[in-house]
Amino acid sequence: xxNIAKILLDIKAVALSPDEPFTWASGIKSPIYCDNxxxxxFPKERNVVEDSLYKMIKEEYSQVEYIMGTAAAGIPHGxxxxxxxxxxxxxxxxxxxxxxxxxxxxxKIIKGAKVVVVEDLFSTxxxxxxxxxxxxxxxxxxxxIVSIFTYNLPVAEExxxxxxLKHSSLTNYEELxxxxxxxxxxxxxxxxxxxxxxxxxxxxxWMSL
Numbered sequence: 001x002x003n004i005a006k007i008l009l010d011i012k013a014v015a016l017s018p019d020e021p022f023t024w025a026s027g028i029k030s031p032i033y034c035d036n037x038x039x040x041x042f043p044k045e046r047n048v049v050e051d052s053l054y055k056m057i058k059e060e061y062s063q064v065e066y067i068m069g070t071a072a073a074g075i076p077h078g079x080x081x082x083x084x085x086x087x088x089x090x091x092x093x094x095x096x097x098x099x100x101x102x103x104x105x106x107x108k109i110i111k112g113a114k115v116v117v118v119e120d121l122f123s124t125x126x127x128x129x130x131x132x133x134x135x136x137x138x139x140x141x142x143x144x145i146v147s148i149f150t151y152n153l154p155v156a157e158e159x160x161x162x163x164x165l166k167h168s169s170l171t172n173y174e175e176l177x178x179x180x181x182x183x184x185x186x187x188x189x190x191x192x193x194x195x196x197x198x199x200x201x202x203x204x205x206w207m208s209l
Contacts, residue, residue: 001175004048004049004148004149005171005175007048008034008148009179009180009185011039013034013035013037014032014149014176016031016180016185016186017032019190019193021207028201029204031206032173034151036073036077036120036149037120039148040076046080049077050077050084051084052170053118053146054085056146057146058085063114065088065114065115066087066089066110066113066116067088067089067090067118068089068105068116068117068118068131069089069091069117069118070091070092070118070120070128073119074091078091078117078118088108088113089107090106090108092104092105092106092117092131092135093105093106104134105134105138109138109139109140110140111139111140112139112141113141114141115141115143116145117135117145117146119131119148120147120149121149121150122150122153122156122169124156128145128147128160128167129165132163132165142165143166144165145167147167148169149172149173150167150169150171150173151173152198154200173194177191177194193206193209
């Protein structure tokens with residue numbers, strides 16, 4: 001959806017810097033940085049995003065009975081969507097707590113419940129897959145995973161396919177960079193760098209284009 005891509009650029013939830021790349025925690029040099037937590041600070045734009053997630057889930061995962069957010073960025077979006085759907089909601093940590101009940105899944109465990117997982121972003125898909133596996137091991141049926149944005153990295157598609165996980169995003173890397181070029185946020189050379197990076201983020205040759 002181009003309107004979601006526009007929102008992400010307008011509120012600076014996504015920043016593009018192909019000439020002075022960001023460094024991710026993994027060490028990867030990247031021409032893009034995404035922080036969808038910023039959406040929460042903009043009520044008008046937030047409503048558009050949450051309404052779009054609501055519609056996507058209703059259309060693509062009509063059997064949904066439970067919403068689960070991923071900790072931490074997926075939790076608020078999961079809560080807002082669950083409110084619109086009038087469904088129970090919980091969230092999944094990256095690992096079990098080391099105190100108390102040592103829960104990884106927070107919320108009532110309902111075995112057999114059909115769950116949609118809400119993420120803010122797909123990069124490699126690893127955290128989303130870990131969440132789905134934890135839910136399935138607890139007895140839930142995972143219908144799929146939704147996100148606001150995806151980098152559309154080939155490795156993510158491979159990972160989701162390996163686990164046979166359906167996944168959907170409101171907007172993606174191609175839509176966002178296309179819109180960025182249309183509004184002259186980036187030029188043709190910078191667009192070429194962005195396209196080259198997406199093919200293989202581990203390969204830094206895109207920086208010398």
